[in-house]
Amino acid sequence: MQCHNLPGPGLHTASEWPQVLGRMNMRMQMMGGMMGVAAPDPVQLEILLGYLQRYAQKPINAATYPDLDTPPSRAFSTTCMQCHALPDPKQHTAREWPSVVTRMRSNMTAMGKIVPDEILTENKLSKQYCA
Numbered sequence: 001m002q003c004h005n006l007p008g009p010g011l012h013t014a015s016e017w018p019q020v021l022g023r024m025n026m027r028m029q030m031m032g033g034m035m036g037v038a039a040p041d042p043v044q045l046e047i048l049l050g051y052l053q054r055y056a057q058k059p060i061n062a063a064t065y066p067d068l069d070t071p072p073s074r075a076f077s078t079t080c081m082q083c084h085a086l087p088d089p090k091q092h093t094a095r096e097w098p099s100v101v102t103r104m105r106s107n108m109t110a111m112g113k114i115v116p117d118e119i120l121t122e123n124k125l126s127k128q129y130c131a
């Protein structure tokens, strides 16, 4: 949190984290001396990577969802792939999902992304995707 808000580990998948963390580490090492930013040592970096990967976004396995090309599924993918990999629906129970989706709605507002109501009323997303 020395440079930006705390990122949720679910923002990236386990296979994406090494590259993202590598890029952030480079910046921290560079900014270390000059701006007093504390950079992790290699052991701390490994611990960080383990944590991020443990709680990482679990991407959908498209092969196991034959209905991904139906209108509801397309709404799901255009909405939920704006910021991270398309989530595997199995990573939460039916009872857990409503609060996750409510949080994602706040993420969408905070990060200036299209929220589903706007997609329905203004069809902005398809315009954005077709531009």
Ligand code: HEC
Pocket (backbone or CB within 6 Å): 007, 008, 009, 010, 011, 056, 057, 079, 080, 081, 082, 083, 084, 087, 091, 100, 101, 103, 104, 107, 108, 109, 111, 112, 113
């Ligand atoms: C505006 C960008 C954005 C969009 C669009 C978005 N997310 Fe996220 N998502 C995030 C961020 C940032 C995180 C990590 C922080 C957090 O968990 O809130 C995250 C984390 C997650 C996680 C892992 C954390 C957890 O609670 O399990 C899941 C699952 C998830 N998103 C599902 C969805 C779904 C489903 C949609 C579509 C309804 C969606 N996201 C749309 C930004 C977004």
